[in-house]
Amino acid sequence: MMSNAATDPRSLMLRPVALADLPALERIAAASEHGISSLPNDSAKLRLRIERSLEAFASMDDASGEETYLFVLEDRARGEVVGTSGxxxxxxxxxxxxxxxxxxxxxxxxxxxxSRRLHTLHLCHDLTGYTLLTSFYIAPDYSSGLAPQLLSRARLLxxxxxAERFNDRIAAESPGLADAAxxxxxxDAVGRRFFAMDYPQAEAVTGGRSKAFIADLMPHSPIYVPLLPEAAQWAIGQLHPVGELPFSILQDEGFDADTYIDIFDGGPxxxxxxxxxxxxxxxxxxxxxxxxGAPGAAQDWHLVVTGERASFRAVLAEIAQTAHGLPPGHEVRERLGLGDDAGARLLVSPLRPSALELERV
Incomplete structure (x- = not known):
């Protein structure tokens, strides 16, 4: 795989997953560390995940809430899938x-x-029903530059x-501290006491991040953090190194990371x-x-998205902050396959808002 330094952001496109992407997802699931990806390292389960995603994108019925959507990031210059998000x-x-x-x-x-102020952990299901961002993975050669921004932020657009298919409250789990094994x-300090399995075994049994039956075995009374071993106390709210990049993007978006932690690994x-x-x-x-807009206006990198659910596409483009549209023949229209379709919806958002936009907030 080529280095990120040679990657033109214009060659990247985020799109819904397809059955033809199964080999790429198998590689990604195999490359992901314990507890990091919600993609199962199992070909049959991955195929089922793709099929369910295809159904969610294509369904014309009212949303039930059980839909899961999986996207892939493709380097179109190489015809290669380099990331996933869901x-x-x-x-x-x-x-x-x-x-x-x-x-x-x-x-x-x-x-x-x-008088003592003590840190406690309370088992809760406050986030039930929230829309959940999942399955972030970016190939190491693409982890710098703009590719992770497209992979993560385009989901929000x-x-x-x-919006009728989602909650207006959004959450995302980040992987907590774990060693190479x-x-x-x-x-080890909390969950294993009540569920006699190692962390990787528990992750496998629950099929990723579904934790309800494990929670049923956990104490519902508060856990006093000072009573935990020092290593477990230190792990609360801490990130696994591979989670630092997607977490930093979410923090930059404005997500709050202070209230909740994962019941498996204590990640935020x-x-x-x-x-x-x-x-x-x-x-x-x-x-x-x-x-x-005005000729010669400064160009800034934007997320650009279009399409209905099943044909959703997201790319990166340099567009003026003052631009009102993209005229016929614009290179972004060509990349998105819009041609002369004047009726398509086109939504854009700057990767870095201008000072004028910030003043309006």
Missing amino acids: IAASAGFHDRFYSYRNEFVVHASSQLGV FILLF GQSPFW TVEASLGLLRTVKHARQLSLQADE
Whole structure:
């Protein structure tokens, strides 16, 4: 695979997964570390995941909430899939979606004149029903530059375009600390006490990130963090190194990472309102009939998305912040296969909002 330095962002396209992508997904699932990807390292299960995604993209019925959408990032210059990302329409559709909620309680004695503020973890299903961002993976050679931005942020514009299918509250789990063998200090101190399995075994049994029946075996009383081993305390809210890139993108979007952690490995679970996220706040619709705006205006990198659900496509393009549209013959129209289709929806959002846009917030 070529180095990212030679990658032209214009060659990248995010699109719905297809059955022909199965070999690429098999490679990605095999390359993912323990507990990091929600893609199962099993060919039959991957095929089923693709088929369910195809059904979700193509369905004309009202959304039920059980839909899962899987996207692939393709380097079209090489005809190669270099990343995946996904959306689960409703977290915990079949089972409650469990997390630990960070809280602090105060214990005080007036006689002793002592007051202590203690960190506690409360098992909860506050995030049940939230729309969940899943399955982020980017090939190492593409992890710098703009490819991860397209892979992560374009999902938010998909949710915005088809908002009737999703919750306006969005969450995403990030992988917590685990060693090369997949052992997690948080799991060893908490989950393993009540579910006699190593972390990789528990991940395999639950089929990825479904945790309801494990939560049923966990204590529902608060866990006092100072009573945990030091390694487990340190692991709370900490990221596995491979999770740092997608996590940083979500933080930049405006997700809150302080309230919830994963019940498996203690990694941070972020959440936010869709309308407050940066990509959504600064999104605007472009006409396919209007011009590009003032000649010579500065060009900035934008996410550009179009299409109905099954034909959704997202690319990166340099467009003026003041542009009102893309005229016929514009190279972005060609890349998106729009041609002279003046009726297509075209939504764009800058990767870095201009000062003028920031003043409007």
